[in-house]
Amino acid sequence: MMKIMMDNETALVKEILKELGASKEDQELVAEATVDADLKGFTSHGLGRFPQYLISIKAGTINLDENITIEKETPAMALINGNSGFGQAVSYKAMQIAIKKAKEMGIACVGVHNTNHFGVTGFYSDLALRENCIGLVIANTDPAIAPIGGKVPLIGTNPIALGIPSDSYITVDMATSVTARGKILESKRKGLDLPDGWALDANGNPTNDPEEALKGSILPFGGFKGYALSLLIEILTGPLVQAGYGHEVTGTASPDKNCTKGDLYIVIDPSKFGDFDEFKANTEDFISQVRSTGENIPVPGDLEVKRVKEAETNGISIDEKLYEQLKRICDDLNIDLDSYLEE
Known part of the structure; x- marks a missing residue:
């Protein structure tokens, strides 16, 4: 190794x-x-995941030349066309715009379409933490989850990341499926079986074979609750931001195809609600209460x-x-x- x-x-x-x-x-x-x-x-x-980006560059689905275009804007929101640039670069710029607007207005929301796979969702909510702001990031992906009772994937693994500024690192970054598609791909690359309860094959039967899982569907986390959350994220990062949705979404798992997914970046400035130091102290007090309920009580962010x-x-x-x-x-x-x- x-x-x-x-x-x-x-x-x-x-x-x-x-x-x-x-x-x-x-x-x-x-x-x-x-x-x-x-x-x-x-x-x-x-x-x-990096080799996927190189496939996209060679296929021309990642544009090395274009920069973002702000198509619509108000003091508290913006709609961005990523012009098929690197998802990481487009997302960084979108989050910086959201942070700047939130510091002026208290809260801001920036939507993105015509972008590319951006890596880990929590990287961008972390950008808000550095500016003492709350960061919430959601995105949709190529279809991977079948609706409850169905067999055909229609909804993405649709990640969500939320970070809270404090002296501790308090953040959650997760797919709304049992696991991210990237972990299925990683298991396939390594020749590993999937754990029970992760995926179904194309016939709707449980499978431990990553190859069959990629032909079938990944299960939502928490049954109906994960399915519902993933479905709603699909709407907020599809129709709302003028990006693809459902069967229209390509490019996050198919690097040789144009990426049609969407992202939404929401930033809240706690200092607009009251004294920031008081907010941070109260947050830390709550975290202390959580940890005091037992030995080695985890808080989201500890593992990272x-x-x-x-x-x-x-x-x-x-x-x-x-x-x-x-x-x-x-x-x-x-x-x-x-x-x-x-x-």
Whole structure:
């Protein structure tokens, strides 16, 4: 098993993108988001997902030249056309606009269409935390969840991330399915079976085979509750932001197709509701109450903090199949992959 340290992963991603003609800004943003995913343990959305972006670049579904276009705007909202740019770059810019507007208006909402897969949803809600704001991010994806009682996937795994600014790291980042599609893809790459209760095959039967799961559907988390939440997110990131929905959504799991998904970024400035330090103190007081109810009581965000510390110290693992994918990419670009890795 090979490993790569955080700084080397950043340098590797930037070097690959540079050779492919990406702008310096895009290199920085894609690298930061990719490493963030791996540090938090979302390896299915980090370097493991990176080869997908290169397929999109070669297919022309990621535009290396265009910048975002603000199509509609008020003091508290904006609708953005991503012009098929890197999802990471488009999303970063959308969140920065939402943060700026929230600091002026108290709350802001920015919708995005014509973008691309952006990695881990929580990376963007974290941007709000850095500015002492609450960040909420939702998105839709290629169909993966069949409606309750159905067999045909129609709804995406539709992630949601919510972060609360405080002295602790309080955040949740999850798919509305039992697992993200990226983890199914990662299991397929590694040749691993899926746990029970994750997916159905094309005939609606339970399956542990990732190949069959990708032909079938992923189950929503929590039965009807997860299904309902995923369905509503589909509307908020499809019709609302003038993006694709249902069968129209492509590009998040099919990198050679134009990406038609949508995103929604909501930011709240707590200081507009009252004294920010008081808000933060009360939040920490509540977290203390939660932890005092037993031994080792977890709070959303604890696991990510632990994973980041471990990954920063020990590096990020690269399995054999991913190594082979990256080796082919680097060899084509005359990049010495092994110089970035450690045994």
